[in-house]
Amino acid sequence: MHPPEGPAWLVAIETSGFAAAMRHWLWLYPIVEIVHILGFVLLVGAAVMFDLRLLGISPRIPVSDLARHLLPWSRIGLGLVAPSGLAMFSAHATEWIENPAFWLKLSLIVLAGLNAWIFHRWTFRSVATWDRQVAAPAAARASAVASLALWVGVVTCGRLLAYL
């Protein structure tokens, strides 16, 4: 119902053949939504499990082993959410760009990425000294709390896109 009006590049995306197919093909949109959900189940699920471990749950599992196990899955998740998210964006580009939930979601994704990058770049380096049975350093726990809050926020904003 939102007319394709706004910045030229967004209008071009929204009026493209692919975006039209997203809106008009009966099952394309639902399939893309399913891929998006499977993607964030892996990505956010892996992040939450790792964050809970950093916060002291299941202290007998070595943090480094858990990281090795979960990281590839979260990468696969990212590989599913990003293209499916862009596909859904294309179908309503000019509408979503005006939606505050969309901007908040993008900002939170950037912050979550930054948080993960900082954690792996610095905090995680010393993991050998807190790998199991001891509390993770404050920086690691802070990053876990931030990650939990940010990902809950991202999922919330994603869902609210349809309601605002």
Next chain:
Amino acid sequence: MFRTTIRRAIRLTAGPALALALATAALAHHGWSGYDASKPVNVTGTIKEAGYEHPHGYVRLEVPGKVWVVTLAPPSRMENRGLSSAMLKAGTSATVMGYPSRTDPNEMRAEWIAIDGKTTQLR
């Protein structure tokens, strides 16, 4: 051990989960909660324009003195229930029962639409 883990997990997540539930309830708009079910609207008019699109189809329905934007169901659901895009052509007469939007006085969400004597439930 396992039970302690679960208890700790619940303690850590209960706050955010509750906040999330409350925020979602307060902000819900586009789903049915954004429409006022206590003021059902039943109108017959002429379809001026129709969209058989995701995430929701719609028709612009001209009734005496007003043009309603009527939000329908996802096209896959309408197709499943026998309401094809061909039936929503401009110029067709349609009757809809729906609920007005709480924010846009020209929009309603249709519970059902009747075209050519065939009623399709949309919820």
